Amino acid sequence: MVVFVALIVLLVIGILLSASLGQLPIGPSQVFGALLRGIGIDNAWATDDRLIEQTLWQIRFPRVAMSLLVGATLAIAGGVMQAVFGNPLAEPGVVGVSSGAALGAATAITFGMSFFGGWTIAAFAFLGGLLATLVVYATARAQGRTEIVTLLLTGIAVNAFGGAGLALITFLGDTQSREQIIFWQLGSINGTRWDEVFIVAVVGLAAIAIALLLAPQYDLLSLGDRTAAHLGIKVERLRIVSVVLVALMTGVGVAFVGIIAFVGLVVPHLVRMLLGPSHRWLLAVSVLGGGALLVWADLLARTLVVASDLPIGMLTSLVGGPFFYWLIRRSRRQAGGWG
Numbered sequence: 001m002v003v004f005v006a007l008i009v010l011l012v013i014g015i016l017l018s019a020s021l022g023q024l025p026i027g028p029s030q031v032f033g034a035l036l037r038g039i040g041i042d043n044a045w046a047t048d049d050r051l052i053e054q055t056l057w058q059i060r061f062p063r064v065a066m067s068l069l070v071g072a073t074l075a076i077a078g079g080v081m082q083a084v085f086g087n088p089l090a091e092p093g094v095v096g097v098s099s100g101a102a103l104g105a106a107t108a109i110t111f112g113m114s115f116f117g118g119w120t121i122a123a124f125a126f127l128g129g130l131l132a133t134l135v136v137y138a139t140a141r142a143q144g145r146t147e148i149v150t151l152l153l154t155g156i157a158v159n160a161f162g163g164a165g166l167a168l169i170t171f172l173g174d175t176q177s178r179e180q181i182i183f184w185q186l187g188s189i190n191g192t193r194w195d196e197v198f199i200v201a202v203v204g205l206a207a208i209a210i211a212l213l214l215a216p217q218y219d220l221l222s223l224g225d226r227t228a229a230h231l232g233i234k235v236e237r238l239r240i241v242s243v244v245l246v247a248l249m250t251g252v253g254v255a256f257v258g259i260i261a262f263v264g265l266v267v268p269h270l271v272r273m274l275l276g277p278s279h280r281w282l283l284a285v286s287v288l289g290g291g292a293l294l295v296w297a298d299l300l301a302r303t304l305v306v307a308s309d310l311p312i313g314m315l316t317s318l319v320g321g322p323f324f325y326w327l328i329r330r331s332r333r334q335a336g337g338w339g
Contacts, residue, residue: 003274007288014295015068019060021303026052026060066192066200067298067312068291070257073204073249075290078264079271079283080211083218084242085140085151088272091265092250094324095136095151096158097129098261101247101254103165104128106181110173122199126251132158133243187258187313189298196256203252207245211283214238218279260313262320263290269323 019031033045034056047053074092081090081097092098107113108124116123135158140151170181217238220228225235253260267289268282275281294312301310 003271004285004288007285007292011068011288011292011295014292014299015064018064018067018295018299018302019056021299022055022060024051024055026056031056062192062194062197063189063298064295065197066189066257067294069197069200069204070189070253070260071263071290071292071294071297072287073200073208073253073290074260074263075267075286075293076208076211076283077246077249079268079279079286080214080218080242081246081264082268083221083279084137084239084246086222087151088269089265089324090151091262092129092246093259093261094265095155096132096162097136097246097250098254098259099159099162099166100132101125101129101251102185102259103162103169104131104251105255106166106169106173106177109180110169110177118195119199122203122252122255125255126248128162129251129254130244130247132162133247137239137243183258185259185313186311187260187316188301188309188311189257190309192256200252200256204249207249208287210241211245211249212280214242215279215283218283219277222277222279258311258313260294261317262324263293263316266320266323267293 016028016031020026020028029045030047030052033043033047034053036043037046038057077097078091081092081095082088084090102125104127105121105125107128108121113124114120136151136154139154142150166181166185170178173181217228217233220231220233221235221238223231229235250264268286271282271285271289275285294316297312297315301312301315304310
């Protein structure tokens with residue numbers, strides 16, 4: 001409960017600061033007043049300054065909402081992957097899901113595909129992420145268990161293929177397409193629009209709700225496939241549904257903000273260390289942790305360098321890379337090596 005409350009406080013502070021700080025300073029009270037006015041509550045804190053109102057509702061609020069949603073979906077996607085693969089090293093970026101999703105989205109943009117209207121990019125990102133996840137899952141499973149070495153090697157191969165595919169698409173595309181592909185590779189929430197937030201909210205929140213409903217089954221799955229099956233869990237169906245959920249959550253985020261690595265690795269693992277392995281709490285708290293992490297990361301991306309917007313994917317990798325190294329070292333010490 002302490003961790004839950006602390007994350008809520010951290011998230012609220014991050015949201016207020018992210019909406020307040022920038023080239024146009026806005027007081028936290030004005031931010032709060034604008035939010036209240038936005039839901040139809042008149043108050044004394046709201047400002048009549050049109051520039052402030054436009055800055056908040058057209059630039060900063062969509063950006064905060066997108067960072068919160070993408071952080072939450074990536075974190076819970078990582079938690080689900082760790083439950084399905086049965087080890088703490090699984091993460092959408094590490095095993096190639098993000099690069100597969102980015103390749104799918106880049107393909108849709110470069111060739112001007114519009115089969116699903118405004119949902120086309122997200123749909124192709126989902127298909128690319130799903131294909132990458134299925135390849136990793138099918139390759140890493142052997143004799144009823146997931147081989148960690150195979151998991152990591154397959155992830156490296158999928159990431160390499162995704163990178164090569166992005167390079168090819170970059171070569172084939174025009175200038176605008178190339179700029180968007182570079183944007184995906186770096187990851188950025190700059191320029192987020194409300195219609196994009198709506199798509200991520202609809203898809204992401206639905207997938208998060210399903211993942212939370214499946215949490216008790218993940219607890220049983222952690223006991224082993226045979227035990228879970230004896231307790232009434234349809235193991236393979238659960239894994240397939242989970243794979244689709246991970247691809248959906250990763251794909252819809254990558255489609256609009258690019259590749260943001262390690263959120264799905266760092267957050268669930270830290271929550272597991274603090275609260276234990278129960279997936280009901282792990283996934284629920286990971287939603288808050290992921291949202292808070294990306295809100296603060298986006299705040300740093302906008303404010304660390306004056307008049308510049310750093311790629312948010314770069315910042316998360318700077319934190320996640322050393323953490324991943326520590327996690328590998330820790331796993332080897334506990335297990336006495338891979339195997």
